[in-house]
Amino acid sequence: MMRTVHFAGLGSMGLGMAHSALRAGLEVYGFDPDPSRVAELTAVGGQPLTPDSPPAEILVCVVLNADQMRAALFGPEGWARHLAPGGTILGCATVPPDFAREMEGEATRAGFHYLDAPISGGAAKATEGRLSIMASGSAKAFERAAPVLDAMAETVHRLGDSAGAGSAMKAVNQLLAGVHIAAMGEALSFAASQGLDLARVLDIIRVSAGTSWMFENRAPHVIEADYTPRSAITIWPKDLGIVTAIAGAANLPLPVTEAALTQYREAAAAGLGAEDDAAITKHTAARAGVKLPGDG
Numbered sequence: 231m232m233r234t235v236h237f238a239g240l241g242s243m244g245l246g247m248a249h250s251a252l253r254a255g256l257e258v259y260g261f262d263p264d265p266s267r268v269a270e271l272t273a274v275g276g277q278p279l280t281p282d283s284p285p286a287e288i289l290v291c292v293v294l295n296a297d298q299m300r301a302a303l304f305g306p307e308g309w310a311r312h313l314a315p316g317g318t319i320l321g322c323a324t325v326p327p328d329f330a331r332e333m334e335g336e337a338t339r340a341g342f343h344y345l346d347a348p349i350s351g352g353a354a355k356a357t358e359g360r361l362s363i364m365a366s367g368s369a370k371a372f373e374r375a376a377p378v379l380d381a382m383a384e385t386v387h388r389l390g391d392s393a394g395a396g397s398a399m400k401a402v403n404q405l406l407a408g409v410h411i412a413a414m415g416e417a418l419s420f421a422a423s424q425g426l427d428l429a430r431v432l433d434i435i436r437v438s439a440g441t442s443w444m445f446e447n448r449a450p451h452v453i454e455a456d457y458t459p460r461s462a463i464t465i466w467p468k469d470l471g472i473v474t475a476i477a478g479a480a481n482l483p484l485p486v487t488e489a490a491l492t493q494y495r496e497a498a499a500a501g502l503g504a505e506d507d508a509a510i511t512k513h514t515a516a517r518a519g520v521k522l523p524g525d526g
Contacts, residue, residue, distance in 0.1 A: 233257065233377045236279050236286040238302040238309045240267035242460055243322075243349060244292030246356025247382045248276055251290075253359065254381035259283045261309065285314040288378050292349075295468055296325040304336050318343040318374035322363075324404060324469050326476065327394040334367070334393035343371040346393035348400035350407075351384075352447065353460055360384040364403070366395035401476055404469040405487050410444035411466075412490040415511035417445070418452050423520045428453045451508035455524025463510065464503040466494035 233256050237248045240262035251258050252275050260271045261279035268278050277283070289309055293299050299321060303310045310319060319337050321330060321344065330346040337344035345367035355361050361382050365372070366389040372379075379386050389395040417440075421431045432449045435441050451457060470491040477484045497503070497513035505512075515522050 233288065234259070234284055234286045234314075235378055236283070236289045236309055236312060237261070237271075237292065238279070238289065239292035239294075239298075239323075240264075240271055241292065241294075242353040243356045244290070245270060246353050246358075247290065247292060247322075247349075247361070247378075249274060249357050250359035251378055251381045252276055254377070256377060256381060257284075259286070279309070279312075281312065283312065285312055286317060287314055288318050288320065288375060289313050290320045290322060290378060292322045294465070295323060296329045299323050299325060299329075299333065303333065304340075310337070310340060310342065313342055315341060316343070316374075318345065318371055320345045320347045320375055320378065321393075322347050322349050324348055324400050324472065325397055326472050327397040327401075330393040330397040343368060343374050344393060345371040345375050346396035347375070347379075348396055349382075350400070350403050355384070356382070363387065364389060364396045364399040366390040366393055368392070398476070401469075401473045405473045405484070407444055408466050408470045408473075408494070409486055409490045410442045411448055411507050412493050412510055414442070414445045414448050415452075415493075415508070415514045418449060418511050418522070419515040419518070419520050422515060422522055423518060428523065448506075448508040451506050452511045453523055455522070457505040457509045457512075459504060459506045461507050462504055463494055463497050463507050466507060467491065467498060470494065 235251050235256045235258050237244055237260040240260045248258050248260050248271055258276040259279035260276050262268055291302050293302050321333055334344040345365055347363050347365040349361050349363050351361040363383045363386045436446050497510055502509045
């Protein structure tokens with residue numbers, strides 16, 4: 231039976247997830263403040279999400295931060311009001327665990343199920359339906375969300391029966407991802423300072439012990455001098471800020487994460503915030519006058 235799914239947020243991840251839902255035969259409606267993103271969805275068979283759209287069984291919220299999620303779900307123009315009774319909300323943004331629990335409480339009071347379901351994998355895997363989803367929530371929430379989880383994810387990690395654990399796990403992932411990207415920037419800057427061919431560096435590192443998924447994914451952006459934002463620098467002060475705040479509450483020092491967070495904040499202040507996060511390499515290299523591809 232066809233299920234109706236609403237998507238609040240059609241950025242690079244949300245749009246890819248909506249594509250996967252369409253491919254699975256779901257009826258998909260989507261909203262984004264950028265009309266061009268809605269047009270991209272309608273071009274592949276989706277429909278614009280408006281207050282007049284049919285109620286949905288499932289609402290997938292793929293926005294940037296906690297403030298946007300609160301507004302998108304339960305604000306004056308929030309989309310939760312367009313869910314069918316007993317509908318299910320998937321909160322896919324990177325947010326603090328306490329905030330995920332707050333959203334679960336709001337949803338429960340409104341008569342809805344809530345799944346704390348942050349995502350990982352990048353835009354390409356989102357479009358392919360191959361995401362890793364770190365989820366926690368009630369058994370009923372998992373059951374109701376199954377059609378979209380099956381459509382969007384290669385792996386669904388069940389982390390508990392209430393919200394919070396999914397977001398905590400995503401924070402662990404973001405700690406590693408953010409640090410790895412910053413390390414990639416330092417490694418490529420270091421290699422360039424030694425006169426090495428960066429394309430050759432990538433070929434060698436990807437088959438050596440020093441590699442990481444982030445190195446292999448982001449280094450080509452630097453080599454091609456393509457800083458079109460798939461994931462922007464500005465994401466990392468937020469995400470690593472969440473990590474360090476959680477760690478602070480646990481009295482846990484994270485010196486490596488703090489150092490990476492400082493680099494992202496400095497890069498954003500230097501005007502690189504809207505560029506792809508691979509541009510952290512530009513920030514590192516510029517301080518020593520090291521030339522990167524595209525520098526002329």
